Amino acid sequence: NPCISRICVIGAGYVGGPTAAVLALHNPSVRVEVLDKDQGRITRWNSGHLPIHEPGLNDIVRLTRDGALTNDPAAGSNLISRRDPNLFFTSDTAGSIGAADMILLAVNTPTKKSGVGAGRATNMTALDGAVKDVALYAKAGAVIVEKSTVPCGTAQRIRQTLGSLRPGVSFEILSNPEFLSEGTAIKDLLNPDRVIIGSAESSSGQVAADLLANLYTAWIPRNQILQINAWSSELSKLVANAMLAQRISSINSISAICEATGANVNEVAKSIGLDARIGPQFLKAGIGFGGSCFRKDIASLTYLAESLGLDEVAEYWSQVNSLNVSQRRRFARRILRRYNENLAGKKIAMLGFAFKKNTGDARESPAVDVIKNLLDEQPAEIAIFDPYCNEEDILREISNCGPADDASTPSRVKIYSDPYQACADANAVLVINDCDQFRNTMREPRMDSAIAAASKLDRTFSDECISELGALSLISERGSQSLQGIDYVAGLRVELKPIPVCPKDCPDCKSR
Numbered sequence: 464n465p466c467i468s469r470i471c472v473i474g475a476g477y478v479g480g481p482t483a484a485v486l487a488l489h490n491p492s493v494r495v496e497v498l499d500k501d502q503g504r505i506t507r508w509n510s511g512h513l514p515i516h517e518p519g520l521n522d523i524v525r526l527t528r529d530g531a532l533t534n535d536p537a538a539g540s541n542l543i544s545r546r547d548p549n550l551f552f553t554s555d556t557a558g559s560i561g562a563a564d565m566i567l568l569a570v571n572t573p574t575k576k577s578g579v580g581a582g583r584a585t586n587m588t589a590l591d592g593a594v595k596d597v598a599l600y601a602k603a604g605a606v607i608v609e610k611s612t613v614p615c616g617t618a619q620r621i622r623q624t625l626g627s628l629r630p631g632v633s634f635e636i637l638s639n640p641e642f643l644s645e646g647t648a649i650k651d652l653l654n655p656d657r658v659i660i661g662s663a664e665s666s667s668g669q670v671a672a673d674l675l676a677n678l679y680t681a682w683i684p685r686n687q688i689l690q691i692n693a694w695s696s697e698l699s700k701l702v703a704n705a706m707l708a709q710r711i712s713s714i715n716s717i718s719a720i721c722e723a724t725g726a727n728v729n730e731v732a733k734s735i736g737l738d739a740r741i742g743p744q745f746l747k748a749g750i751g752f753g754g755s756c757f758r759k760d761i762a763s764l765t766y767l768a769e770s771l772g773l774d775e776v777a778e779y780w781s782q783v784n785s786l787n788v789s790q791r792r793r794f795a796r797r798i799l800r801r802y803n804e805n806l807a808g809k810k811i812a813m814l815g816f817a818f819k820k821n822t823g824d825a826r827e828s829p830a831v832d833v834i835k836n837l838l839d840e841q842p843a844e845i846a847i848f849d850p851y852c853n854e855e856d857i858l859r860e861i862s863n864c865g866p867a868d869d870a871s872t873p874s875r876v877k878i879y880s881d882p883y884q885a886c887a888d889a890n891a892v893l894v895i896n897d898c899d900q901f902r903n904t905m906r907e908p909r910m911d912s913a914i915a916a917a918s919k920l921d922r923t924f925s926d927e928c929i930s931e932l933g934a935l936s937l938i939s940e941r942g943s944q945s946l947q948g949i950d951y952v953a954g955l956r957v958e959l960k961p962i963p964v965c966p967k968d969c970p971d972c973k974s975r
């Protein structure tokens with residue numbers, strides 16, 4: 464890029480890290496620095512063990528940060544590619560911001576926990592802090608880009624802050640919301656459906672937007688880059704997440720009707736998804752959406768509507784979050800009903816903790832609400848296995864939301880690094896996400912007999928009959944995705960100790 468030679472990305476998180484890596488990959492002549500106040504996170508980005516798990520991220524970082532991609536980095540052999548490093552991770556605030564032609568703000572914007580708008584409004588502390596650093600150190604004329612998801616009007620707020628802290632110096636503020644999904648961040652960044660750039664409608668605003676667009680055209684066709692005004696851009700991000708979450712809550716609301724009738728939610732989802740106007744995406748019934756974005760972005764949209772006096776609009780969108788919470792509660796109640804609301808002495812295993820597969824992000828996992836409900840019934844143990852989440856993060860999420868005053872919580876919740884150990888002697892196994900590891904195990908030849916047994920269990924026996932079998936009850940409301948999970952879980956049981964599979968015409972089953 465002829466005009467931008469140094470970029471500073473503030474915030475080395477799930478968005479800042481992968482975005483910077485892909486920008487650096489496709490703009491080898493631009494020096495991209497990722498700045499974070501969290502020195503521990505920067506150290507990990509500079510190490511062989513990146514702080515976040517995203518398929519494809521390691522290779523891009525090795526190429527752009529280390530300048531070489533090898534088959535075996537430990538041995539330094541089998542070199543595949545070499546280039547000059549142009550991706551750097553740093554905690555040097557003044558140096559990194561001061562040298563940048565363009566500064567991307569990718570800091571966290573969670574929901575406020577207290578004060579005006581608590582539970583709905585956006586906590587702007589991190590963003591305001593970053594903007595203050597920009598005001599202190601940025602060179603005149605640097606282009607400031609909002610990558611974080613922010614309330615509408617934030618570009619204006621940043622402009623005012625910079626105007627008062629750096630009077631007489633002009634900065635252009637762009638909105639460039641990120642639409643990547645965790646678990647597929649690199650794929651999404653490499654092949655986005657679209658890139659949105661919002662700017663002031665002045666000629667200098669257009670010039671700044673073009674500078675950013677030029678960085679993207681290194682790998683994205685120009686006609687996929689939409690240049691609009693900053694308000695529309697900020698609002699588009701909130702609306703995109705609200706619409707996606709709304710589809711999940713809609714199909715989950717239908718799953719409740721299906722369970723109370725003879726309908727099958729997967730059949731309903733398939734039937735409606737074949738309608739080209741509706742489409743099949745985001746129509747999988749499950750235990751509800753999680754992760755750090757959907758709930759908070761809907762809360763932010765709700766707060767915006769409320770502040771504009773649009774109460775019906777606020778009420779409409781807040782229902783998407785309410786339904787989501789009630790779906791998790793319904794799932795937990797179903798488990799409790801199976802045990803007559805008494806989990807004393809029971810071990811409940813959970814496969815998966817992250818809100819979706821292929822991420823280690825434990826934030827706002829739907830499992831937390833389920834665990835909270837189960838812990839109230841004092842089970843002997845909740846055994847959790849997730850291939851990517853680390854133990855600290857899981858326990859922090861549970862203690863953030865769980866019954867904090869219950870001193871026995873830590874001893875009741877155990878994190879396992881082996882799924883078989885987690886499920887050993889469990890009374891129930893809950894499949895929380897659609898992690899590939901659960902499915903791939905199914906493909907192993909040694910699982911064949913397990914699958915056969917599982918499908919028999921699944922189709923032949925009523926819930927009661929399964930629990931009567933003793934060691935394991937299989938509970939899931941996750942539709943076709945989790946049917947595979949159920950097979951796997953049953954497979955686990957066969958792996959752990961052969962089960963006496965109830966014969967098809969078992970007199971006990973027939974008499975029920």
Ligand code: NAD
Pocket residue numbers: 473474475476477478479498499500501504569570571572589590592593596610611612613641642643644645755756
């Ligand atoms: P994150 O919490 O993983 O990372 C944010 C980082 O910013 C942290 O490492 C924090 O230490 C750092 N930080 C905060 N204030 C700082 C400051 N003043 N100076 C330097 N570093 C600072 O957050 P995330 O998940 O990457 O999300 C970032 C933004 O992107 C949020 O607004 C989020 O809504 C949005 N977003 C997230 C996703 C996602 O899937 N996670 C997707 C799209 C958009």
